Amino acid sequence: TCGGHGQVQMQQGFFAVQRPCHDCSGTGQKIKSPCGTCRGQGVVRKQKTLSVKIPAGVDTGNRIRLSGEGEAGLRGGPSGDLYVQVHVKKHNIFQREGNDLYCEVPIDFATATLGGSIEVPTLSSKLKIKVPAGTQTGKLFRLRGKGITAIRGGNIGDLLCQVKIETPVNLSKKQQQLLKEFSESCGKKQHPESDSFFGKMKSFFE
Secondary structure: OOOOOOEEEEEEOOEEEEEEOOOOOOOOOOOOOOOOOOOOOOOOOOOOOOOOOOOOOOOOOOEEEEOOOOOOOHHHOOOOOEEEEOOOOOOOOOEEEOOEEEEEEEEEHHHHHHOEEEEEEOOOOEEEEEEOOOOOOOOEEEEOOOOOEOOOOOOEOOEEEEEEEEOOOOOOHHHHHHHHHHHHHOOOOOOHHHHHHHHHHHHHHO
């Protein structure tokens, strides 16, 4: 035995080497009557549920450290730490890019043409924004400071609302007729992008 040193000396030819003691596994202590459950290790495996505080701004891939909630140390040693890896579920309205948020907002044809105000969602409430006359599909409206708070604190991202003009469906015959008359009354001034596109297409094939 090692006499409580944890090491035993062994002779190999002219050399003497030290090796871990087989009786105490190098600890310098030997349990005479080990526990049948833990086999003398001083720890047993159990499962428990913990509450984890999620900081603002956390994102997929971030890790949260819970000190002292890891594996228990052997023979009364200190416990390790538990690391919780975060996975953020996909949201049905917002998409995240860094600390900025994006959302798509449908608007009707009349509001896009004449202008008006629309209601958009934020993380905490609803806000009204003004839509100028002649707004096209894809236009971005930036709401500063309505995005995600940086995980280290300080900066707050923006919310970018992209409008999408909704084409009316299920029109009555009267509505169809009114739209047809409206379309026939419009000229190049009312559709500058279409006029430019078809002009380019015409010159391409000439």
